[in-house]
Amino acid sequence: MRQIHPFPARMAPEIALKAMASMKRGSTVLDPMVGSGTVIRQALRNGHRAYGYDMDPLAVLMSKVSVSSPKETLVQKHLDRLLYDLKALGNSRVDLPWIDDDVETLEFTKFWFAQKQRKKLRAIAFILNEYRHSNMNKESINLLELALSRIIITKKIGASLAWDISHSRPHRAKDTNDFDVVSGYTKSALKLIENLCSDCDFSGTAVIKSGDARKMTGIDTASIDAIVTSPPYLNAIDYLRGHKLALVWLGHDIEKLRQIRASSIGTEKTKNGATHTIAEDIQRKVIPQKNDLQPNQIKMINRYIVDAINLMGETSRVLKENGKAIFVIGNSCLRSTHVENSEIFKEAARIHNLKVKHHTERELPQSSRYLPIPKGTKEALGKRMRSEHVLTFVHKN
Template identity: 40%
Template sequence: MISSIKTICKHTVHPFPARMAPTIVWDSLKKYGRKQLTILDPMAGSGTTLVVARSKGHIAYGVDRDPLAVIIARTWCGDVNKEKLLSKATEVLERAQKTAKVLTSKSAYPCCADDETKNFVRYWFDLRNRKQLAGLSKHISLVRDQNLRIFLWTAFSRMIITKKYGVSLAMDVSHSRPHRVCNKAPVTAFEIFIKAAEKIVKGNPFSGVKHKQPKAKIVCGDSRKLDYKDNFFDLVITSPPYLNAIDYLRGHRLSLVWMKNSIVKLRKLRATNIGAESKGVAPEESHIMNAVEEAGDVESLPNRERGFLIRYALDMDSVCCEIARVIKPGGNVIFVTGDSTLKGVFIKNSQVIKRLSEHHGLELATMEERDLPDKHRYLPPPSNTGAGKQLQVRMHKEVILTMRKAS
């Protein structure tokens, strides 16, 4: 068993904005001693809950709607044999180099891309990297071993989703707001592909040794409609998206288009994600509007932003209902969340989640606040003066809400 949280905190397999602190999961699990638990994260992101749960010998289940998050989480939580992975990466690279030689500016695109997707790819990638990425993506998709294929996709993606520069023409893709900054990328995919695969092996805490821990089960799905039986999980630990916060798919599109996802498909996914800027209509159920009213000074919000908040509460209501259904009686549900500002109005996401989960039969066990380091913030900071300064203080906190289903 992996004995130290340091192993998990030190490396990851792929950048992911607003990752949850692994220590929150680690400390929560300490309270359960050696009993093996069945644990769910229904909005798993990069898989922090799952990797910590698995490393402690628990049975971990994860769900996320973002296909790239699922690939990253499966890579972080999966087993890999270093030699096998690097040998497959070398084979893929050699084949891709041959393919790239015969590609032209008209054919250097992801497989089956439509016109809109091709325009997107032309905007974000220069021709040299288009050819190289087209070659690599073709040969990764032909790898038969599903586990190796997933690891290779993560290596592929981490060349694009980078903190500084990578193989696209953008900077800061990993913070989800990519900006096109050059006409020629400073590195090429063929130069850094093997290095990317090596970094993944380094970031995976289960690589190299045969592990006895049960494998994590991670699927693409929707936390508003979970595909699990009633009363199935001992524990849920999750950090839901904030209202109006990170638009994960905006940056992730740059990788996902190479994995046979069209821009149309990704646009639909983005618009229907929790926390997206799309409006909801006030529902008849009074508990949802009560939760909205308690979120803050809602009257001061313009109609459009009020609509976003209603939509967020509607979505989180479905999530809380599903979580309350799948957690065992007596089981804990830990929500790690922070607060948002909408048009200068402070919105208590944690209060919305607390109220909605109470409606679905969960009781408040504890509510703790924790300082949030700047690099873990989910939103750009508000201004440094006046009301902005007060908000800064409040938004540097995250709330750990533990709810319990009555036995």
């Protein structure tokens, strides 16, 4: 399937394909950090029951759209209706409470979007919000919302004043913008309709929800045959830094997005009291004694280890006896100190009775790297940063 939306850290499809090659049709597959939906799509193609969770609202939306099987005539009808409603709205003032009633979110939109584009984006956001609270087909609404995000989360030219949003490194690169929002949005929606309606060869079922991989309350104990996922790296890509430029037009205010960002796995944010005796033991194993790490970075690593322990605890809980969990993990570098994220997860797994069955390493092409190798990194360390680890755990009581 062709890419339907930019995503900075997409799991390689061949990993998901290989993970499910030997699984019996109708198995239950979970990706608790679903991202762009690569694992879920492959599970559906193989005829499995699939579950996906993510804390990032845009990842949830993206994944829902990527596994949908929309009826082309119905979605086209709803797009035509939106364009009609947009024209009928004209220059009328619209109310977007999550923006207009929140000073920070309002100023955010004024900083990142020029007035010309802001006016049309407000109108589309207003109509989509109306549709969201109607009885309109949910697959159509999701597709129409993602079409809006596609003209914002871009590398260069888009509806905002920023560049490099698609890599979650947005920076304001201009003060004016000639981008035609309505024309760009229409093309974006039509492209999505073309891609999805020509490539929806799914025979399984999927449920994708907003949720935390460290506390999957919606997943029953011992109900999952296989987990296939890729946890965020420590100090990794800040997805919401870029995604929030689209999410503010889809009903989310900045403070709520900040809260999600601060509680995400791999975040740079640290919490007071985020300590754990076992985590400190693991930390001593994975960090060289001689290092240049600052106290806040030590806290960040400790929090990441606590997150890994909780994640592997939930992994152990939801897996069936002899169920497998495949984790694709990249290591990190903080102040020229190599941090073995893969070892962190292996240590966390042992705590929860998950045994390592396979551990392989695959080199990443430079064009596919999730993060750039830090400048000044020694050659030996640079080589270690050019690969990711594929760990297969098995649940044994």
